[in-house]
Amino acid sequence: MKVIIASEAGFCFGVKRAIKIINNEIEKGNTPLYVYGELIHNKVVVEDLEKRGVYSIDSIDEVEEGSTVIIRTHGISPKEEEILKKKNVKIVDTTCPLVKKAQLLVERIKKEGKIPIIIGKPEHPEVKGEIGYGGKEAIVISKGEDIPLDGFNKEIGIIAQTTFNPEKFKNIVKIIKKHSTKTIIYDTICYTTVMRQKDTIKLAKESDMMIILGGKHSSNTRTLYEIAKKYQPNTYHMERAENFNPEILEGVNILGISTGASTPDYEIDALVDLIKNHDNNVEIERREGYKWEI
Ligand code: SF4
Incomplete structure (x- = not known):
């Protein structure tokens, strides 16, 4: 055989980078470290980090004043970042640079007065963070059926969840284009x-x-x-x-x-x-x- x-x-590059940053913090003796959400969706790695003083917390309310909090590769919304800053915590940001790029594009689309559309899974933490950059008008579309039938009343800007299926992304973009004449597309798939x-x-x-x-x-x-x-x-x-x-x-x-x-x-x-x-x-x-x- x-x-x-x-x-x-x-x-991947983003996870390797995050683990390297966290290992540096552990080596400097900066434990305990708290990760808002599971660092990565891999139990083996999460359990290993726990043994070395890196703990997952489920809610931002659990973050204690003055502690050290890791922002994972998926990133967080600006509002959550603001809450953390108000709690006076030390932030170790391991947001993947590719996710950061997608977040900033959503912010730019919003500032340009367009409707930010994120093609991705609404329940995914990366997408939740990106919605935060898009404001109230941001829309998440995960399948053709999610597209409003009466189309869009102004220009739209599209980005993708970095781990979205490229074929599905192309198909959804094709359908969206039928409902909007003014569309700008940023393919942010990793x-x-x-x-x-x-x-x-x-x-x-x-x-x-x-x-x-x-x-x-x-x-x-x-x-x-x-x-x-x-x-x-x-x-x-x-x-x-x-x-x-x-x-x-x-x-x-x-x-x-x-x-x-x-x-x-x-x-x-x-x-x-x-x-x-x-x-x-x-x-x-x-x-x-x-x-x-x-
Ligand atoms: S976008 Fe996600 S999958 Fe791609 S390198 Fe970054 S963390 Fe890894």
């Missing part, structure tokens, strides 16, 4: 997400089975699973390497592995070790990807 690991598997998805499709077509490793609550991991399953029905989504059951390898010649953007390399290694325990002669290929600088 051959195991092929997708080139973009493992942490390039690592695009490459990860493309690479996963390629691998799904070549393999007899795919494993997508990553958090069950991770939007980009779930999207990756949907995409892989479309091209390779024999696809499994596993939250952790320990969920792997060797029985599924029966009759498989080529196994493809891809991961969400918040899956650490050590989880990939743990999965590979479990596969090797089952089959000593397994051939492992890790495809070379682009080396993102952080």
Whole structure:
């Protein structure tokens, strides 16, 4: 059997950067650190950070005066940032630069007097933060049916949730354009997400089975699973390497592995070790990807 690991598997640029910033804070002895929401949608990483003094809190009300709060890669709204500042907390901002760019574009669209439209999932924390930059007129659209039938009464500006499916984004934009003559589009989909998805499709077509490793609550991991399953029905989504059951390898010649953007390399290694325990002669290929600088 051959195991092929997708080139973009493992942490994305934004998560690597966030973990590096947090590790620096831990090394400087600045713990405890509080993260507003789960740092990333990966339980393995969250549990490991907890052991080192990094705790998740569910509500901004739980933040105590004078504590140190991490803003995660998804970012937060300006209003939430204001509340934190009023509480006199030290803010460690790990908002991914690509999310920051999307937030500032929404703000610019609003300042230009246009209607900001965010194509994304309304319940996603990144989108919630972006809505905050767009003000009362901001609209979230996740499918064609969300578009107001009577169209828009002024110019609109569109951005995308960074981890949104590019195909779905294009289709929604096409429908919106039928309802608005004045539209400006900023494709803010993250390039690592695009490459990860493309690479996963390629691998799904070549393999007899795919494993997508990553958090069950991770939007980009779930999207990756949907995409892989479309091209390779024999696809499994596993939250952790320990969920792997060797029985599924029966009759498989080529196994493809891809991961969400918040899956650490050590989880990939743990999965590979479990596969090797089952089959000593397994051939492992890790495809070379682009080396993102952080
Ligand atoms: S998936 Fe892209 S936008 Fe999201 S944190 Fe990673 S690099 Fe940033």
